[in-house]
Amino acid sequence: MTNTDVIVVGAGPAGSCAAIAAAQAGKRVVLIERGPFPGSKNMYGGVIYPRILDELIPGWFEHAPIQRWVVRRSTMLLSDTGALNIDYRSNAWGQAPYNGATAYRPDFDNWLAQQAVAAGAELICSTTVTGLLRDPQGRITGIKTDRPDGDLTASVVIACDGVNSFIAKEAGLYKNVDASNYTLGVKETLSLPKHVIDERFGVRDNQGVDIEILGGTSGVNGGGFIYTNLDTIALGVVLKLPKLSAQKKRPEEIIAELKRHPAIAPLIEGAEVIEYSAHVIPEAGLDMMPKMAADGLLVAGDAAALCLAAGIWLEGVNFAMASGMYAGQSAAQAITAGDTTASGLRSYTKKLNETFVLKDHKKLRKIPHLVLSDRVQHKYPNFVTGIVERMFRVENPNPKPGVRRILREERKKAGISLIDLVRDALTGLKGFG
């Protein structure tokens, strides 16, 4: 006799969507969260693309606690003194059916978990899962927790316990854990009056801005980001772990240098740090993903390394919500069919393969490595900003140099061989599909 049908570990976006899906399918669901409330352990780079919620929570955009709808999407290349900003604006993104939103994860995740409760799931917070229960055949039958008499059994356990997933590791789903597959994200939440943010970023009402930055991370491979909330700005850097330790630069020093950059400093002038935060990101995509299922177990979200870090696309919450939803649906189907072995749960992997969750990852497989490669990180920002600087610098009485000459000279100055440039361009073209 089991306590419940489905145990979901972790009430983040993956876990809450798994719980909603399984509860909507009529299963008994227990959703376990180790924080005092859902979202209390969670931070991120900053944009949620919630379109996938249409299926689980119709009309979600009328209730979800978002900060601003992103209407300006910028990609910024920083050299030491220069900046090239490619900025797209569409006010249509600020209206239904919307595109991306900024939100505080403690607000958003808590709201999403309450949707799971409304669908019939039981939410238990302040409870840390300490291990898995197995039957004599090794099949996973439940969880151990740090509560007195805290063992709980179920037909299926869905591990949505985040990037460090001790459950997926204990179940043997990860082949190995290599630091080079991870980045560290550190972020400052910076307080500014709403009207100042509106003026500096050229937005109004609940329109928001998303700026992704390449360069500006003090020689550590990674990137930066700036997002607008209503009366705060989220500013941070994402740093490749082995490089971070090798370069002997501390994360907060790298943030400080980014904040001093002439293109960034005016945006945040006068802002006060009201919250500092850090989180690790699974960055290597398909190349680091674990097996998605074992007997009695599914894994979703960051726990399954389902985070897309493909340069111009940086997404995670949508991958978490989708994979969680498919895991919840698959668990419910398997329970109804009476087979919750890995084979009985295979509809989950099938669904991941058929949808954007793994299709995007397969298409962009090579991009995370390209974006974090030394050339893209350390040479291209200078190369590209150098070209633009030369093109727009007027040196009368000298005539304008030809673009080909600028390209050749700047390429040499940046130390990029023609063959490497062509190779990276091809990888990029092929990789971005």
Next chain:
Amino acid sequence: MSLESLRAANNIERDATWAEMSFQDRIDTAEFRIHERAHITVNGDSCRGCTTRECVVACPANLFVPTSDGGILFNYENCFECGTCYLVCNKEGAITWTYPEGGYGIVFHRT
């Protein structure tokens, strides 16, 4: 207004960037609900033989501090629970890392 005072005002405005903050002030912006049990343990003997000290550089909460006798002084209380330390550590078994007791540890609010 004189030209001098205009220039001075202009300079003040240009120099009025954000102030550097101390690391303690930075950490104090985050809420930590501290449990008496340390959720991370560090094996001092392993650290003594370590020359690379990845954790000292990478830990965003700056919890690992080298001591003059070649060891590592460690504090778990202001941990973000990110996992960076055990991921970057090169010494097998030097850092034992679990999540803190349910309800304890870092509590984010506007992240």
